[in-house]
Amino acid sequence: EDQVTQSPEALRLQEGESSSLNCSYTVSGLRGLFWYRQDPGKGPEFLFTLYSAGEEKEKERLKATLTKKESFLHITAPKPEDSATYLCAVQGASGGSYIPTFGRGTSLIVHP
Amino acid sequence: DTGVSQDPRHKITKRGQNVTFRCDPISEHNRLYWYRQTLGQGPEFLTYFQNEAQLEKSRLLSDRFSAERPKGSFSTLEIQRTEQGDSAMYLCASTVQGAKGNEQFFGPGTRLTVL
Numbered sequence: 136e137d138q139v140t141q142s143p144e145a146l147r148l149q150e151g152e153s154s155s156l157n158c159s160y161t162v163s164g165l166r167g168l169f170w171y172r173q174d175p176g177k178g179p180e181f182l183f184t185l186y187s188a189g190e191e192k193e194k195e196r197l198k199a200t201l202t203k204k205e206s207f208l209h210i211t212a213p214k215p216e217d218s219a220t221y222l223c224a225v226q227g228a229s230g231g232s233y234i235p236t237f238g239r240g241t242s243l244i245v246h247p
Numbered sequence: 248d249t250g251v252s253q254d255p256r257h258k259i260t261k262r263g264q265n266v267t268f269r270c271d272p273i274s275e276h277n278r279l280y281w282y283r284q285t286l287g288q289g290p291e292f293l294t295y296f297q298n299e300a301q302l303e304k305s306r307l308l309s310d311r312f313s314a315e316r317p318k319g320s321f322s323t324l325e326i327q328r329t330e331q332g333d334s335a336m337y338l339c340a341s342t343v344q345g346a347k348g349n350e351q352f353f354g355p356g357t358r359l360t361v362l
Binding site: 139167169171176177178179180181184222224232233235236237238239240 | 338
């Protein structure tokens, strides 16, 4: 069974204070690891897909990296508008299933 | 707007009533997923379709829940005899079929409150 653990559960930063969110996973054959941003009361918004260890992707102040056991979402010089819950999900290759498993998310608050 | 849409956005019902939600996916996406999300949790898989075929259902899914995607386009999720524990955000997502894992695009969700 695929598993995803995100840490920390909550993170408070000052504007401009860079940090990283962690997503640890176990999966039988990784088809893809996904990062989403979710604002309160809204559906998740897709950010990145990573497929293999060593892969990195960037978008504005966000950078996602992947190893064989975990992924990091690095936030550089965050702004208050980056405040949201960040969700990680993995899709494994076992049994031909195309069902992603989500973590519980990290709630990020950036103070001005 | 070419994103995923869901209707209604909010639903308040009394325990024991039936409710139905609708999801319209991105037009070229052939896979459609339903999830349930409660406060402080990630989305929990309920069921998914490839075109009009329902391929998998969660083992945890009560038989009070049923979903359809009759023409491979929009989908409906019905909950019969609602219970207070059904209160949650119901999310729909769509994606295209592929050999790799493909990112899903989510709708805004339907917030269900069972009184």
